[in-house]
Amino acid sequence: MRLIQIHDEIYKKITKSGVFIINFSNFYLNELIKERNILNRVRGIYDDRPLQQGKRLFNGHEVVIHSYDELKELPDDAICLILSGYYKEIFDKLKNIEILKQKFKEIYFYADREISYDLYYRHKYKKNALHDIVVFRSAGPASHYMAGWEFSDNPRALFEYMLCNGYNKKYELVWLVCDPEKYQEKYRDVPNVKFISYLWADTEDEVKRSLYYYYICLAKFFFIAQTPIFMRNARPDQVRVQLWHGSGFKGDRAKIVDEKRYDYMTVTSETYASIHAKLYGLRKDQMVVTGQPKNDESFHPLQAWRKILSVPVAQKYIFWLPTWRASEIVTDVKLANETGLPFFTKNEQLKELNDLLTTLDMVMVLKLHPSEKNVQDNEAIKDLTNFVVLDNDFLAEKDIQISSLLGNADALISDFSSVAIDYLVLNRPIAFLMDDCEAFAESRTFHWGDIENWLPGLKLYNVDDMKQYIKEVASNIDSGAKLRSDLYHVFHKFRDDKSAERVLQAFDLHL
Template identity: 25%
Template sequence: GKGLTSILRFINRLIPKRDDQILFESIPNFSDNPMQLYNYIKSLNEDYRLYWIVDELREDIDAPQYKRNTIGELWQFLRSKYIVTSHGYHLFLKAKNQVYVNLWHGMPLKAMGYTQNNPKILPPNSNDNNYYLIATSTIMRNALAACFNQDPRRIFITGQPRNDKLFKGCPSDLIPGYDEYKTIILYAPTYRENGSFFFFPDFDKGRFQKFLKEHNILFIVKPHPLEEAHAIKIFKKMENIILLEDQMLQERHLDIYDFLPCTDILATDYSSIYFDFLLLDKPIIFAVPDLEEYREKRGFVLEPFEFWAPGPKVKNFKKFLEEIKKSIKDPDYYSQERRTINDLVNYYKDDRSSKRVYELVWGSI
């Protein structure tokens, strides 16, 4: 409750901070922007104490870890000079002398927070000089400022650390039989609050199976963790299809950003992952049979969607297959539109975002 929060904030003000201690937290554990920044800082071999807050302790990860909602976690939070997070963890307890680095987990396309009609949760914000939120461009800084109700002077254009991975190429052992396929398509839809994992109403399993084999395509599906069961029902026992399940990714220390450099075509709906994928300048297909309904219910912070989505917008399964064929045949299909949006969305197009965040917060090396 509020009383407990006030007490903890008071205690946090009194307890001295360790200047060399950085506390990391991400959802899922050890992933996304915080993990990439953690790896970068670790590679510098400076004398930082790098600690993680996690749901489950992992023995196969060589880092001091504290379980969420325990006294150990609270104590490390109170002692840490720096907090690095993907979801705004514990910002309400921050003391003035703690430096808070909110790396978030993607740039906004969908309306969220203060731009949503009736938001379930409002994202955290702060106007103190020890607070950093990151963005990928000026437009994204403005979009974040609106969504977070945030003073834009505390939003910094650095690029997202996780996108540094996109420039490392495709690890040869990542996908079994990678070289045997002609085309790799990654399907990464956004989470839908009604829990239905979405595919086309006229989806024809047999036809899709035949299509994938005929064109020698590997179709990789990355559902939201809460929608895995739905996705398994739709795609189970199909050949040329791999499902990326959260547990498998966690066990192998992977996330979807490891798979993007291996991907020839990205298929998505309203997931902002395509902003990141633009850095690779490869085709994107938007599978949006419910566009009008989604626009009305959830809404977009960037409109018109038709402009911001640089690829064919597909409303049925037949068209989806046609657009896959076009995207394979012509690498320049929609390339002009992609370049336009990439320039608006990604100010930096390189693998140095972690370095920029580090220098912004901790000064140059």
């Protein structure tokens, strides 16, 4: 059975006999329909992902997506077309279905403009030696752009470490971002640093497109924290490392198999090596325990943060970083209560909290998840003197990473965000908001069923609990110290500022 890019002759056959789609993708089906109006010729759609199966809406039409088990019913003359960016992975699965091997000599895949360009340039450079190029990407898919995410997180921390230690003398360090002009000025005088746009992957501008694929095809190393799809056709001698953005408590109901999408994933402990291998469908030998480069910054926090962010001077600072409560990829989530915040439902509660903070000479710094726009319409929050909300867009404008601020916090409040695990390296008080724990477990699941036994800090069930925690922090009482100590080895193997160094050593990047 061979994998072949669909071509005109096959399209002609489809107009007569129809086509069977393997793996459903709104994006690729829309792209295909723009090129060839074959929607009314689709005779069946099949997908091996349970969450995709069943009835779905596509462009206002109801479609039924069947499981792979029903592929055995395909007629012998069926034309099977893979609609997936990971078409090679899908083909490998189909090759293992005996009845399909007996029935079909050819399986086809659809290549949109980006895939077509990728295949062209891969062929062009296939005999060229790889260069000392390191490519970084922290952004998710282009369709999910969010301010600040494209130049952030573990790839950003690793990049900055490499610059500080002169790795750019040997390696060309290349960032894939949306708009390169945002960053070029800052690094204009730094040798061997380049910013290019991931949007150039399918641009009609041949100069930009050629530059993009030159780096993608000839780089020795890739360090990413989000989508790996742009590396799908990487050569065996290119090293693709998923640094990810955190090791937390949340699971995922979707079955993900990333084994062939990158070569390695870095984690903070052996426990997370096992958890992430299972969660992302990776082999044990793909897991590398190094720690997270961004956690190194917690040991060297930004000193001028109060002036830059207009935070009042106080004796102590408590940071509150709640997790993302949306269950789908969205860019604007608002909580349906008076405050627009989790945990607090009434503005009067926030006023009482502010009064307590003022009395204790403390400031609470709230940093919401970038996807949540919860306090924009609440004028009452703006009147709170000791309660500061950090807006993601403002931080992005100032080019400030939350990891560079954490070290300024005397204590942390979170819930199930991975930031609690990040902050754990500092061995300072942590508290977890538990008011919607059950609802959260139903929507996302946890790595541990008995989650309360795996939280390295105090549990806060109501506003009074939070007030008590604040008072303890003010009085230097650390009730959660033993919990942190007992659980630290579960979440971290190391407690130092050398994670970026270990990452480079693990993959043999040296001066």
